[in-house]
Amino acid sequence: MNHILSVAPMLDWTDKHCRYLHRLISEDAVLYSEMVTTPAILQGDTQKYIGYNQQEHPVVLQLGGSDATDLAKSCVIAQQYGYDEVNLNVGCPSDRVQKGRFGACLMNEPSLVVECLKSMQQAVDIAITVKCRIGVDNNDSFDNLQSFVGKIAHSGVKTIIIHARKALLKGLSPKQNRSIPPLNYDYVYKIKALFPELTIVINGGVNTITEAQQHLKQVDGVMLGRAIWNNPWLLHDLQSSLIAASNQSRDKVLQGYMKYCQNQIQKGVKLHWLLPPVLNLYHGIAGNKKWKSYLVTQAPKRVDDISLFEEAREFIEL
Template sequence: MHAQAHKFSVAPMMDWTDRHCRAFHRILTRHALLYTEMVTAAAVLHGDRARLLARAEDETPVALQLGGSDPAALAQAAVIGEDFGYDEINLNVGCPSDRVQEGRFGACLMAEPQLVADCVAAMQSRVRVPVTVKCRIGIDEQDSEADFNRFIETVAAAGCRTFAVHARKAWLDGLSPKQNREVPPLDYARVYRLKAARPDLTIIINGGIADLDEAQAHLAHVDGVMLGRAAYQTPFILAEVDRRFFGSDAPAVARAQAIEALIPHIERHLASGGRLNNVVRHILGLYHGQPHARAFRRHLSENAVKEGAGVNVLLEALKIAEPARPIIAAAE
């Protein structure tokens, strides 16, 4: 994986960053680091791993995010992830949902830094790709800067060199996962201070970053930025990432080009028995802010869910969004 890959990444998001979403995002940006949804180590070991870990050959750089707290199981799952071609294994120490807590993984693990260190060490001993951690700045009453620094120091001592930090604490009792993304106040300065204190670590900042201007500003203080909801809900901002953050001189893809480039992926998915909506639900925000955005979304939302819906539905939506543009014909 390129040394600069962490400079800009799209956050792992449950129910959102599946393989279809990543196929679309990779068309918009060739260089941003993409993440899977969180997959539990148990699911990798005992579930349908061919489905859970499916990825496109041209998806690199892409990281597999694992959830769990059993070092041996995580190590085994990391090996499987590496065998599937993932460029990084990331441990989720940030998700605050009740289901995750019941499984003793996610943000509740911030209360057990030595266990996180043991998990990281176990994974690192079995794989060649980097093992990284995504965490919060604190949880519940354990949210002082000293607590946060102790967590980082303990996990870094086990060999973790890269931390993606959501700059909010998580309330594990009383707030929903959605509220935990919005209610606890952002504290970017704490993440900046971590980088200043530990220049040897790669520190990526996450949480509430709305656009590329904000992302650029953060890079004065940390090594990388991670966008979540902004990248998903207004995905066309990703078309500027390669030029702005990675120095690419390749022309940015246009919206219609992105749709047309996604069609082979859609056709393969449909041919394997999948549904159109599995893919196009991830592109509803592509024309955000454009004149026909609402009609584009409505056409896809109403028609892509229908039994037997094919690529023609997407091409009709594209014609609505860009009525003056010649549209390619759907394959018969």
């Protein structure tokens, strides 16, 4: 799979509706699910947690967990569902995740990570990848990161996504942990230089095409999260500059997404759930604020009426 461009996993944001929209915008970007924990898959309503649309490929399921057997079982299910890859979350710093002994705190337990990765890889044929930070708390030296990556590579994993800031496990909320610890791209570049055989994807604070192009001189891929949520059309521009020209337009995307909404509504999904990903589609264009506020205020009154998208579109001066 080509990892040159991807949209970051984002809990509560990159659900299947959001990914469907992103796929309409970019043919090739790799799309990630929100993090799903192994108990949710093994004991919960599996279809609800990991069901997706076939159009989303290439699509990666991100798992949260640290029990090698449960992770392996979850990978088998992911493979049965047709996911292209499974990614292990070694970067989330939330308290809930720390109590479950997974996410970023696993950076302090490389042997456990290796045990999990081996068991996951033995269970399935699809690739297993890792998303981690550059460090956690005081465990933040480059030597530590190099040793961690070396162990992961030894387990057979070939693709690592590195969020270029450390996580502080005490005292910062997950949101603060995405902005307060400073970005250190050099660590990620140095990892690529030391492990040229690995596919290294850089993540964190990438906001423009120029920045993405700069990173791609040093690493194999860029992963963007918030910048794409705030301006989904950036994904189109990235696709066009980094991969292949696209003749998609915002209005064609809107038409495609409206058809999708119609279909989802027939399956019982409320319009309310389908709105968030598309609210920023016209980011930066005159009338964007009115488009958004029309959608947000009208949606509760028009639970299953997608014509409100066309009404809101009238405000956009494009």
